[in-house]
Amino acid sequence: MRADATPSTSRASSGAVPKQKSIVSSFVAITPYEKSSKRSKDITRAVSYFLAKEMMPLSTVEQDGFRKLVKVLDSRYELPGRKYFSKTALPQLYEECREKLENNLRNVKYFATTSDLWSSRTSEPYMSLTIHYIDEEWCLQSRCLQTAYFPDDHTAEILSAGLEDALASWGLSEDRQVCITTDNGANIVKAVSLKNWTRLQCFGHRLHLAIEGSMRDQRIQRAMGVCKKVVSAFSFSWKKKRELAVTQEELKLPRHKLITESPTRWGSRHAMIARVLEQEKAIAKVLSADKKTRHLAPSWQDIDVLESVCKALNPLADFTDALSGEKYVSVSYLKPVLHLFSEEVLKPVADDSELTKTIKAFCPHLSE
CATH class of the missing domain: 3.30.420.40 (ATPase, nucleotide binding domain)
Structure with a gap:
């Protein structure tokens, strides 16, 4: 600022002249919305939709962090308690959604x-x-x-x-x-x-049963048991997870976490096996470095079995996803897919192991 310039002339030259709020507007800015106002209803409805759509616990509306977020977004809005959402807002939203769907179903x-x-x-x-x-x-x-x-x-x-x-x-x-x-x-x-x-x-259920039947071989049961123990060893130890990440970096392997199997989803078993095979070298190095977990490292026989299983099941994973769509009539896919299974996908090839051939021979039973 020049020595001969005054504060008023400086503000005038910059064009930033603050405007003093009136007493009325100042009070309005801090006055809470009426519960019956459109703005209050719109925000309450948006919060209700958030709770329902994201399946959030009702206690969310009473958490300090969420209440502060809402207050920063609109300081005039007063967030109701969880009882209001559980007894009034969410039931009302449900009734509106149900009525809309019922109207659509009438046609x-x-x-x-x-x-x-x-x-x-x-x-x-x-x-x-x-x-x-x-x-x-x-x-x-x-x-x-x-x-x-x-x-x-x-x-x-x-x-x-x-x-x-x-x-x-x-x-x-x-x-x-x-x-x-x-x-x-x-x-x-x-x-x-x-x-x-x-x-x-349900084709997915039939496929699950067929794959479960093909897994009854004792060699597979043993290898699966080893696989589950390996995953558990890393799932319940932050130290093992840390060491795995370091080893993945050293061996230039993908920084992927191990996957836990879900008993009712064969796809999760396949994903677990595939991930263990992907991280085989890192897993063996981490487990072998600790005498308490050294015995958990999969043997070459276990790896051979897991590779045979993975090779047989790999093609089925893609078809499972294709037959799980909701935007097309998936039943029309069944006969072509079953024909493809028996004539191409599950046909034994020259480099298949005997175990892979056995699994492939059992899986077509899902069409029976």
Whole structure:
């Protein structure tokens, strides 16, 4: 600033002349929105959508970090407590979504369904029902109608009544149901037959059973046991994870974590095996450096078995993904895929090990 310049002339030359707020506007800026105001309702609805869409716990709205975030975004908004969201906001959002879906389903002439029974992490039983239909724009639609708590005995008669009630609660006529897809559980199969509904087997479940059957070889069972122990050794030890990362860097291997198998998903078993084979050298180096875990390092026989298994299952992984789509009618893929399995994918080749040939010979049984 020049010696002869005054503060006022300096602000004028820069064009930054602050404007003093009026008393009214100052009070408005700190006055909370009315609960009935559009702005307050819009934000509350957005928070409700966030909780539902991302499946966040209701306690989120009472956490200091989340409340501070909301306050910074709009200081005039007062965030309700979890009781309001659980008793009012979320039920209202559910009713709006349900009403919209019910209106869409009224125009559906024919539909198919998928149902499954499963247990939560706390071993609580649930039944899910999903509807598949073609809308007025000739687009295939899939909507999960419900995942309902099902504490009753899972007898065929009770399951049959549960499916009937589920359709009725959405105003869906059994006469308009083309078919229902389920797994091969004896109770659900009988439940569907009691209703005289057309039933399709779940290809993914059939594939899982076929692959499970091909894994009963004692050599595979031993190698799988070793594989699981290796993964556990790294999963429960931060030191082993750290050493694995360092060794991966030294050996120029991908910085990938080991994968844990899920017993009900054959694809996770395949992924676990493939990752162990990818990181074989790093795993062996880390385990061998510790006398307590040296015995866990897979032997060359175990590696041979895992490679045989992986070679047989590799092609099936791609088909599983293709047959799990919701934007196309996957049942139309089945016959071409099964033909491809038997004529090309699962045909033994010259460099296959005997174990790989055995697995390939068993897998086509999924079409039976």
